[in-house]
Amino acid sequence: MSYENLIVEQKGMTQVITINRPKQLNALNKATIQELHEALDAADKDAQTGVIILTGSGEKSFVAGADIKEFADFDPAQGKDLAAQGQEKLFTFLQNLSTPVIAAVNGFALGGGLELAMAAHIRVASDNARMGLPEVSLGVIPGYGGTQRLAQLVGRGKAMEMVMTAGMIGAEEAQSWGLVNHVTTQEELMALAEKIAGKILNNSGNAIAAAIRAINANYEDGVDGYAKEVEEFGNCFGTPDFKEGTGAFIEKRKANFRS
CATH class of the missing domain: 3.90.226.10 (2-enoyl-CoA Hydratase; Chain A, domain 1)
Structure with a gap:
């Protein structure tokens, strides 16, 4: 464009x-x-x-x-x-x-x-x-x-x-x-x-997006930032990036989040 x-x-x-x-x-x-x-x-x-x-x-x-x-x-x-x-x-x-x-x-x-x-x-x-x-x-x-x-x-x-x-x-x-x-x-x-x-x-794009949402929640009226963190933390467990990141750590290799 x-x-x-x-x-x-x-x-x-x-x-x-x-x-x-x-x-x-x-x-x-x-x-x-x-x-x-x-x-x-x-x-x-x-x-x-x-x-x-x-x-x-x-x-x-x-x-x-x-x-x-x-x-x-x-x-x-x-x-x-x-x-x-x-x-x-x-x-x-x-x-x-x-x-x-x-x-x-x-x-x-x-x-x-x-x-x-x-x-x-x-x-x-x-x-x-x-x-x-x-x-x-x-x-x-x-x-x-x-x-x-x-x-x-x-x-x-x-x-x-x-x-x-x-x-x-x-x-x-x-x-x-x-x-x-x-x-x-x-x-x-x-x-x-x-x-x-x-x-x-170098890091997980999915996790970074979740972190942005959690950090921003602290500044939103009527939103419990801690609860938002818990929600986003839990959601990360269902992503391919979580499996890749934890697998790479256990296998002692560099994670490949952006293949």
């Missing part, structure tokens, strides 16, 4: 999805959100894709935010619909994807861009990355899950400060806060993401 705003490359069992709107610093518009939904959905359903790496084109920006021109004249009802549809179509959809997604944050990740990175399962950043949620400087708040995921990742106090000051933080500070997992140079960013992807690919 071809896309207007994305570049999709397959590298073995890793698929790299690059947001490609460099003149707009890869800002998210409605068309790009729709294309990301379609590309992520296709990758998740592709048996030959075990990990997805999500990044932005160029060296300046991962995603510099949402395309403000698209909603500057919206009324309250339209604003609510924009946030609800965006969360359902992309941000919540991405968080709940069965295939692990690594966000390779190169440069600016602001507003919707940081919200996109936070919806991914793992984040790595280049040392020139700058992250923030500047929405209050525009008279609005983050609407794509930013107020929720930021507090989950860095704690309520730091989230309050970042949102209320509309400020940006650098990659090293983001790592110290727990907002990103790893920081490296711009030149080594994709290599690091691919290295992590390679480690993930």
